[in-house]
Amino acid sequence: MILLLVALLLGALLPSCAAAPEPYKVLKPPLDTPWTYCAGIKPWTAKYPRPQLRRALWQSLDGIWTFQPTDGRDGQPLPSLPLKQEVLVPSCIESGLSGVQAMGVTTMWFGTRFSVPPPWTSNRRVLLHFEAIDYEATVYINGAKVGSNRGGYTRFSMDITDHVIHHDDSNEIHVYVFDPTDDWSIPQGKQTKRLSHIFYTPCTGIWQSVWLESVPEQRISDLDITADMTGNVTVTIHSNKKQGTPLELSIIDTHTGKTVAAEQLISDQTLSFTVDSPKLWTPDSPTLYNVTVKMGEDEVASYTAFRTISSGIVDGVKRPLLNGEFVFYFGPLDQGYWPDGIYTPPTPSAMLHDLELVKRLGMNMVRKHIKVEPEVFYEACDRMGLLVIQDMPSMRVFDNRRPSDVEQAEFGRQLEVMVRQLRNHPSIAVWVIYNEGWGQITDHHPEFELTERVRALDPTRLVDAVTGWHDHGAGDFHDNHHYAEPQCGTPWYSQPNTAYSPNRSAIQGEFGGIGLRPDNANLWPLRPAVDTINETYEIHAGIESYHYRARTLLRLLREQIERYACSGAVYTQTTDVEGEVNGLMTYDRRVVRIDEEAWREDIRRLFEAASKRRGDGSLVA
Structure with missing residues (x-):
């Protein structure tokens, strides 16, 4: 009896085990x-x-x-x-x-x-x-x-x-x-x-x-570095103490191992220096340079690339420029959705699988659609040579209500956070503020003020203020969406788009979107998605018409490059997503729907047509 009482007492005093x-x-x-x-x-x-x-x-x-x-x-x-x-x-x-x-x-x-x-x-x-x-x-x-x-x-x-x-x-x-x-x-x-x-x-x-x-205790808190086509490097090394501490920065050629710059700098100050004859970053040759920074006991490693994003007049047309030359942007709308992980890719190799298809087809760009990816995604684009058009994730306001002042201020704050976080990645070429008017105030035009805020944070890139509609002239692009056929810099347009404005570069922010229902084994089977498959922009009965239509759309785009002011285009989309069955691949990534050989040839002809529009190369910034 005494032993039982002792056991009960001990049980009351000891912490209970949480359920597994x-x-x-x-x-x-x-x-x-x-x-x-x-x-x-x-x-x-x-x-x-x-x-x-x-x-x-x-x-x-x-x-x-x-x-x-x-x-x-x-x-x-x-x-x-x-x-x-x-x-x-x-x-x-x-x-x-x-x-x-x-x-x-x-x-x-x-x-x-x-x-x-x-x-x-x-x-x-x-x-x-x-x-x-x-x-x-x-x-x-x-x-x-x-x-x-x-x-x-x-x-x-x-x-x-x-x-x-x-x-x-x-x-x-x-x-x-x-x-x-x-x-x-x-x-x-x-x-x-x-x-x-x-x-x-x-x-x-x-x-x-x-x-x-x-x-x-005293450390480097952030590093902002840009390197342009002339070899000019502008750098700010931020420290947690913000005391103007001496530090050493080195830039190393990754191919030769040679140190091309060794600078004594001061933290928390913006300073510039020049590297002689750098190798430039392009989609065809995505050259990166390693960077090391030492400040007292702290040492960090990074990388950068020498390249310049700008715009100018080429043969009478306003164009986006890479290293002073007109480079046509072409690639898919890349939503980054996964049937097993939703926003999170199941593995890094799965994430790379999507980008490798884009690169294999000869495209040079992805539009990261209203999502921000892990930084390893942008590192992969930096190393593979894929330009990124980066969207700000949209607000959506229901019941025809305009965003409140508080909601608008928070949208602007998070836009700035995104730009600060990603602005060192060489692959990012364009920031997008609004997509198709979602969350966009239209009784006045805040995209002008937001464009200037983005430019102040990052003057080294272009800004696509409005992709889709409600375009009032802000930013560097006239950007419309039209399914299925493109209307890129053309002298015609369809509502709710606006007429091409020649003081900005013309880009087809979305087009294509032709769909083909996959086999049930490759289909997202949930009823809300299945019931809306027929809302896909253009549905095909079979693979033959699908292939024919894809080649027709790419031919129309090429003709608009040849005849008009088209400077880039975004094809919808990398993969199917739930009820949208218009991907280059099915949602499970098991089936590449397109004719890869035909697409490679048609894409090659797009870039060939664009190269003929470079004229004599004279530029006006």
């Missing part, structure tokens, strides 16, 4: 890809998440975390770890790869435990980085609130050194996430809770990588 979370497993998505079941639980851990600011001491936190929905707002008591269910990070909780595959969750917790090597906290600081969480996130370390972020597409970081209690794996991270998707007017791209033909399954949660980094 539901174990992780890949859930069968409505449609899988060749990578779904072999992705594993750490597909992104080998990739340094920020390739333009690399350090030696870092640790990925990607892998299995735990998750649970909550009905409460942030500020409630933190739930005990582990949470109820294991989840894969990074992933969208709506995806099969997440192990959750839940729709309609608005508020939720994520949690994990982590360790920090003892040397990391010895006269050093520990930074916690999140590459993207959709949409609002509040972060707690060992019970203490350490930071928050709003915006579903861009990175944020925090110094957690003072909150790291242990060096073993008993340190705890809690992340509270709130994601209204399209219940609020926020930058959300094509995500929706109201599934329809051109709006798709949303992405909620920690959908890009999480990682730790050990840094010195």
Whole structure:
């Protein structure tokens, strides 16, 4: 009896064991890809998440975390770890790869435990980085609130050194996430809770990588570097102390290993110097130069490229220029959706698979459509030689309501964050502000002011203020959308587009979109998508007419290049997406729908036609 009482007393005093979370497993998505079941639980851990600011001491936190929905707002008591269910990070909780595959969750917790090597906290600081969480996130370390972020597409970081209690794996991270998707007017791209033909399954949660980094007390916080076709390099090395600290910067030719510049600079000041006869970056020859920066105990590695994006008059026509020459932009609308991962590609090789098809066809560009990708995507474009037209993720406002002043201000703030985050990538050539009027105020024209804000942040690129309609003359492009035939710089146009304005470069922001229903094995089978397949811009009964029509559209585009002022075009699209069956590939990436040989020949002829429009090469900037 006494032993029983002692046992009961000890049981009351000892902490109870939390119930084990539901174990992780890949859930069968409505449609899988060749990578779904072999992705594993750490597909992104080998990739340094920020390739333009690399350090030696870092640790990925990607892998299995735990998750649970909550009905409460942030500020409630933190739930005990582990949470109820294991989840894969990074992933969208709506995806099969997440192990959750839940729709309609608005508020939720994520949690994990982590360790920090003892040397990391010895006269050093520990930074916690999140590459993207959709949409609002509040972060707690060992019970203490350490930071928050709003915006579903861009990175944020925090110094957690003072909150790291242990060096073993008993340190705890809690992340509270709130994601209204399209219940609020926020930058959300094509995500929706109201599934329809051109709006798709949303992405909620920690959908890009999480990682730790050990840094010195005084450190490089960011690096802005541009290098132009003349060899002029303009650089600002930002430091966390902002004290004007001496530093060393080197630029190395990656092919020869030769140091082409070794400069003594000062942090937090914008300085310029010149490199003699640099090799220029182009889609045909995407030459990159390695960069190293040393400031005291801190050393970072990066890269840059010598190239100039501008516009000018070529043979009487306003053109976009690369290194002083008219280069025709041609490539697909690239939405970056995956049937198994939604926003998160199942693996890095899956992500590269899409870009490799684009490059294999002879295209030189992708339009990243109202989504911001992980930085390793842009690094791949830098290295492969693919120009990027980068969209700002759109707001959508329902019930014919204009955005409020608060919503508009937040859209502008997140636009600036995106530009700052991505502006060092040589592949990015154009910033897009508004797509097809979504979230665009039309009783006055804020795109003029936003264009100037983007130019002030990044004067080295062009701005496409309005792709689609509601064009009032802002930015560097006259950009219309027309399906299926192009209307690119032509003396005719269709509503709701506007007449070509010769003071800006003409680009066909979207065209094509011809569709062919795939076999059921390659089709996203959910009813809201299947029921809207016939809303695809042009549906074909069979492969023969599909191939004929594709060649016809590319011929029409070539004729407009030859006759009129067409400077670029975006074909819709890289892959099918849910109910849209108009991709170069099916949504599962298993079937390349187009005739690759015919497309390569037709694309070659597009660029050949554009090269004949260069005239004598005289330019007026």
